[in-house]
Amino acid sequence: MLFLRETIQNRLLPLCGLIAILTFTASCGSDSNIGGNSTDPGGTNILYQDDFAGTTLATAWTPTIFGGGAIGIDATTGQPAPSLYIQSDSTWTSQSLVKLSQPYSNVGGVSFSIQVQIDNPGSADKILDAIRITVHDQARGSAAVVTISRYQVGSNILKITYDLYPGSSPWQQVREWNIALSPGFHEFRYTVYPDGKAKWFRDGIQRISTYTGVQVLEADLELHLNVSGVDAAAHFDNVLVSR
Secondary structure, rough: EOOOOHHHHOOOOOOOOOEEEEEOOOOOOOOOOOOOOOOOOOOOOOEEOOOOOOOOOOOEEEEEEEEEOOEEEEEEEEEEEEEEEEEEOOOOOOOEEEEEEOOOOOOOOOOOEEEEEEEEOOOOOOOOEEEEEEEOOOOEEEEEEEEEEOOOOOOEEEEEEEEEEEOOOEEEEEEEEEEEOOOOOOEEEEEEOOOOOEEEEOOOEEEEEEOOOOOOOOOOEEEEEEEEEOOOOOEEEEEEEEE
16 A cells, blocks of 8 residues: 555654664685674575565555554655555554565575664553564574564663574573664675574674574574564665575
């Protein structure tokens, strides 16, 4: 659906002014990108690309709304405009999900990248509202997830949780508590290497890494964009899948 700008303005709360870039990257090389150039797009073979420049969501995406919320194209916001807009509503059952319907294998390396602007992580009196970006392997039940949420009740400070679920033990989690990211772009990068290791980065700094030899994601990888809880909202732009 096309989400009207007037509705967007009514739904957003002037909280964070945070713009984040989430980049999932896999390569066939070594760990030489650690702390490297934050604008490195990963592979040069483009498998899928979407800058949300149309008036409606491309057919490659499957939008689903549970309990309320909105999904649509905002013609006035983006990097550059337009961009995808996702929000929850004022109920705990609210959840809006957009899934990239075509799965991808990481054989030979694969890169999932996206730019994200966090308009509001949720209502001021709630903690559990969240914006999530997930690379999910349906075949193995494994996932790599970044969750951005409110740190505590009444706080405008954020908590970022990095999760690696290999589908069996051991799973791993790292949290950044009580952080205030500066306005502007921030890079989150998820890297799966051919040897089975996987890593999360924020702004070129490694935040979490799997144990050696633990394979987190292999094939049938889907990108899920999820906004859930009470009054959470975010813009998404410039999706790139490459190897």
